[in-house]
Amino acid sequence: xxxxxxxxxxxxxxxxxxxxxxxxxxxxxxxxxxxxxxxxxxxxxxxxxxxxxxxxxxxxxxxxxxxxxxxxxxxxxxxxxxxxxxxxxxxxxxxxxxxxxxxxxxxxxxxxxxxxxxxxxxxxxxxxxxxxxxxxxxxxxxxxxxxxxxxxxxxxxxxxxxxxxxxxxxxxxxxxxxxxxxxxxxxxxxxxxxx
Amino acid sequence: xxxxxxxxxxxxxxxxxxxxxxxxxxxxxxxxxxxxxxxxxxxxxxxxxxxxxxxxxxxxxxxxxxxxxxxxxxxxxxxxxxxxxxxxxxxxxxxxxxxxxxxxxxxxxxxxxxxxxxxxxxxxxxxxxxxxxxxxxxxxxxxxxxxxxxxxxxxxxxxxxxxxxxxxxxxxxxxxxxxxxxxxxxxxxxxxxxx
Numbered sequence: 001x002x003x004x005x006x007x008x009x010x011x012x013x014x015x016x017x018x019x020x021x022x023x024x025x026x027x028x029x030x031x032x033x034x035x036x037x038x039x040x041x042x043x044x045x046x047x048x049x050x051x052x053x054x055x056x057x058x059x060x061x062x063x064x065x066x067x068x069x070x071x072x073x074x075x076x077x078x079x080x081x082x083x084x085x086x087x088x089x090x091x092x093x094x095x096x097x098x099x100x101x102x103x104x105x106x107x108x109x110x111x112x113x114x115x116x117x118x119x120x121x122x123x124x125x126x127x128x129x130x131x132x133x134x135x136x137x138x139x140x141x142x143x144x145x146x147x148x149x150x151x152x153x154x155x156x157x158x159x160x161x162x163x164x165x166x167x168x169x170x171x172x173x174x175x176x177x178x179x180x181x182x183x184x185x186x187x188x189x190x191x192x193x194x195x
Numbered sequence: 196x197x198x199x200x201x202x203x204x205x206x207x208x209x210x211x212x213x214x215x216x217x218x219x220x221x222x223x224x225x226x227x228x229x230x231x232x233x234x235x236x237x238x239x240x241x242x243x244x245x246x247x248x249x250x251x252x253x254x255x256x257x258x259x260x261x262x263x264x265x266x267x268x269x270x271x272x273x274x275x276x277x278x279x280x281x282x283x284x285x286x287x288x289x290x291x292x293x294x295x296x297x298x299x300x301x302x303x304x305x306x307x308x309x310x311x312x313x314x315x316x317x318x319x320x321x322x323x324x325x326x327x328x329x330x331x332x333x334x335x336x337x338x339x340x341x342x343x344x345x346x347x348x349x350x351x352x353x354x355x356x357x358x359x360x361x362x363x364x365x366x367x368x369x370x371x372x373x374x375x376x377x378x379x380x381x382x383x384x385x386x387x388x389x390x
Contacts, residue, residue, distance in 0.1 A: 087387060088387055088388055088389075124319055124322070124323055127319070127322040127323060127326055128319060128322060131322055149383055150383060150386070150387060152359055152383075153355070153359065153380065153383040153384045153386075153387045154387040154388075156355040156358075156359065156384070157355070157384060157387050157388050160348070160351040160352070160355065163351075164347055164348065164351065185348065186388065188344055188345060188347075188348040189348045189351070189352060189388055190388045190389070190390070191345070191348075192282060192283055192345060192348040192349040192352050193283055193349075193352050193381065193384055193385045193388065194283075194385070195385070
């Protein structure tokens with residue numbers, strides 16, 4: 001292999017993605033999202049801008065690239081639910097997995113929630129991602145044979161439960177309560193719409 | 196009154212706002228939202244651009260300036276509900292008024308839904324308006340003494356019911372079914388989350 005080829009190859013950096021994400025969140029939190037540049041993030045992580053762009057298309061993706069993983073995790077849980085499980089049972093089986101996925105992300109999620117809350121453009125992006133999430137959950141239910149109308153309402157209910165519980169979770173000190181908060185939100189939704 | 200003062204006064208045009216809105220919707224529908232200019236809208240309505248800007252800040256507002264009226268109508272219905280009405284009963288009292296408000300807007304709503312569905316930027320705007328609507332409904336419930344957590348879930352349920360029923364209503368030929376579609380959506384939500 002020529003030295004030119006070697007120079008063109010990315011150098012492997014242990015946990016480069018995690019280091020970049022943590023550096024970005026610390027900077028967003030300290031000096032604001034708008035004031036933070038990719039160059040600053042890379043420098044704070046001890047990496048290059050080029051390495052940053054191997055993992056993220058822009059600084060916004062540090063905040064949002066987890067949403068695909070969240071969606072896949074939730075849909076995976078729905079797909080793996082027993083065939084005879086009802087729509088909401090399947091939705092909740094997905095939420096069990098989401099709670100596991102998020103178990104070690106409490107600190108990231110708290111900072112992220114503060115950053116997003118301070119920035120209308122990021123809030124809009126968040127709404128779009130929640131809409132995509134609802135569509136994916138609905139489609140997963142339809143794939144299980146759930147009627148379209150029922151799938152729409154069950155997916156909306158699921159996203160409401162997730163969204164409300166998530167907002168409460170980032171306000172709490174104990175990361176372990178996410179699943180419990182989702183159960184409580186679902187109970188509250190059930191009570192709210194009860195005759 | 197001098198003629199200079201007269202010249203500066205807007206000439207009153209019967210139903211100028213309605214004519215502009217109808218002209219805009221016809222153009223959006225026929226040639227697309229992006230391709231339509233304010234000058235074209237004004238010309239099609241037989242009015243001036245200046246008159247257009249007395250009613251709308253830009254062409255997008257033709258599609259969205261009704262959302263404030265929707266919100267005020269819904270909140271007004273919640274405020275007028277009997278003091279001992281539960282949260283969801285109050286939310287539904289608001290939806291009764293919304294159904295009345297929309298009774299003669301079916302044709303506008305159908306075209307609007309097509310235009311918004313074709314344009315990602317308008318879809319994002321719609322999501323933001325729905326979020327504001329949920330916040331306003333939640334605040335109206337809290338003003339009635341409903342606990343914050345319950346108000347959050349009841350308002351989310353209400354917006355889901357409205358949103359789902361609206362999407363179905365614009366697919367139907369009979370404008371009179373909106374209230375019925377909201378009842379059906381609430382029943383479906385109730386069934387979806389039932390134990």
